[in-house]
Ligand SMILES: Nc1nc2c(c(=O)[nH]1)N[C@H]1C(S)=C(S)[C@@H](COP(=O)(O)O)O[C@H]1N2
């Protein structure tokens with residue numbers, strides 16, 4: 706894969722990720738980092754970074770949308786959420802009515818960031834656990850070592866610096882839902898957004914992932 710394949714135009718115009726790391730950028734030692742995945746019945750497994758890299762990998766050119774009206778399309782590499790759940794022994798044929806709680810590493814000063822998403826929907830939409838963007842490991846402020854992205858949802862539903870996933874029957878409000886009244890569901894709305902990569906305002910006419918530009 707050539708470097709050009711992973712080029713994002715106007716990347717220097719992207720809003721600062723420091724503004725979108727509510728709990729502060731954690732410093733993660735990847736040798737001690739784990740992704741814990743907890744099933745609905747309480748069984749838990751821990752995947753280390755090397756194990757994650759051994760699962761089937763996927764690179765996808767998809768658009769992330771922030772609720773505050775900017776969006777950027779980049780090349781995300783990682784593992785399908787579905788494949789990580791299978792590796793954890795989660796029965797993915799029966800996810801209806803369940804939610805996925807995501808928990809960040811956090812910092813001692815500002816705590817952690819959590820988000821609950823509809824699990825069946827996330828799997829159906831091809832949500833990914835991304836460890837790289839545009840061909841390089843995630844920079845610390847963009848969620849190193851791992852972030853979940855469900856491209857049908859606003860980015861506040863997608864946790865950077867991820868360390869724990871829990872399958873659960875109930876959803877709670879995360880940081881921005883509580884503070885700013887953003888919807889618990891988080892589905893991207895039909896609206897005008899500023900596309901950083903295109904350097905222009907664009908409309909999307911439907912709800913969910915923006916795939917037409
Ligand atoms: N752990 C954590 N993840 C987070 C956030 C956060 O504050 N903490 N902010 C979210 C919001 S509101 C946005 S817009 C995106 C920003 O991602 P970026 O740093 O790649 O721009 O991260 C999301 N994930």
Ligand SMILES: [Mo]
Pocket residue numbers: 725771772773860861
């Ligand atoms: Mo956001």
